[in-house]
Each structure stands twice: as C-alpha cells, then as structure tokens.
Amino acid sequence: MEKVTPFLMFQGGRAEEAINYYTSLIEDSEIKSITRYGVEGPGEEGTVMQAVFSLKGQEFMCIDSHIDHEFTFTPSFSIYLTCETEEEIDTLYHKMMQNGIALMPIDNYGFSKKFGWLNDQFGISWQLNLPE
Structure with a gap:
C-alpha cells in the first residue's frame, strides 16, 4: 500500500468552489492539481474530473460526480x-x-x-x- 487519502465526491459542480474555499481558510494549504472534464464528458465541461489538494499537509482528493446519487456527505465522517x-x-x-x-x-x-x-x-x- 502506498498511502491513504480521504476522497470527497461533490455533486452539482461544487468541488472547485469548495477546495478554493478550504485552502483560503486554512493556512499552509494548497490546490495541487485539477483535471477537468472536457467537451467529450462524461461530466459537464469544466467541472472537476479529479483534484488533489492539501490542508495543513493532509492530502485529499475530490471530484464532481457526473452521476446524481441518492446520497451525499454524512457527519459520521x-x-x-x-x-x-x-x-x-x-x-x-x-x-x-x-x-x-x-x-x-x-x-x-x-x-x-x-x-x-x-x-x-x-x-x-x-x-x-x-x-x-
């Protein structure tokens, strides 16, 4: 095993807005990479296919899901x-x-x-x- 990384799945194209917000609030944080959906999809063009960011050195990954799910985030995590x-x-x-x-x-x-x-x-x- 190489490493463990928390992974956040956003809906509604909000991933980039969220990671910009978090990295602006928490010092020593940064967006490391963003790969976006293109015109060919499958997600809406320009939304986050995959992003990596860190908060105080803890790395996270996230996406904008191109599928509407019946679930979202829960306080249990x-x-x-x-x-x-x-x-x-x-x-x-x-x-x-x-x-x-x-x-x-x-x-x-x-x-x-x-x-x-x-x-x-x-x-x-x-x-x-x-x-x-």
Whole structure:
C-alpha cells in the first residue's frame, strides 16, 4: 500500500468552489492539481474530473460526480482540526457556519477548552477543537 487519502465526491459542480474555499481558510494549504472534464464528458465541461489538494499537509482528493446519487456527505465522517488559539477556532467556526449547520455549537463540553462541530455550506462535516 502506498498511502491513504480521504476522497470527497461533490455533486452539482461544487468541488472547485469548495477546495478554493478550504485552502483560503486554512493556512499552509494548497490546490495541487485539477483535471477537468472536457467537451467529450462524461461530466459537464469544466467541472472537476479529479483534484488533489492539501490542508495543513493532509492530502485529499475530490471530484464532481457526473452521476446524481441518492446520497451525499454524512457527519459520521468529519474533518477534525486542532486549533492553536481561541481566535483561530472562533474565526474558522464562524466562517464555516456561513450557510452551514451547527451539530454541536462552539462551547466547552468538558473534553476540551473549546469545541464545535458543524456541516459547512458544501455538506462537509468539521470538528474544530481547541485543546486545554
């Protein structure tokens, strides 16, 4: 086995918008490559056939599915971020909550100094933690 990479499947042509958003929010992050569907398809021309991006060194892959599925993202798989400062967790939480849904509003739940769990505007689940 060479490596393990989380893979995100977007619908509705939102993959590029999402990865641009995530790499702008999280420092030391970058889009490494994007391959797009051409006129020959099978996806809509210009949408993401495959992209690779990294968030704080963790590499992810994603696509825009050209097939409409009956399923989407679920909170049972989430991206867990360990923050370094209260300002960082507050900023990330509030930005990610724009058109998002709080699963556990940011608070002290006893297992960390400050914690929040949310689904962002793209349906991706994030757990943000500020340890003691």
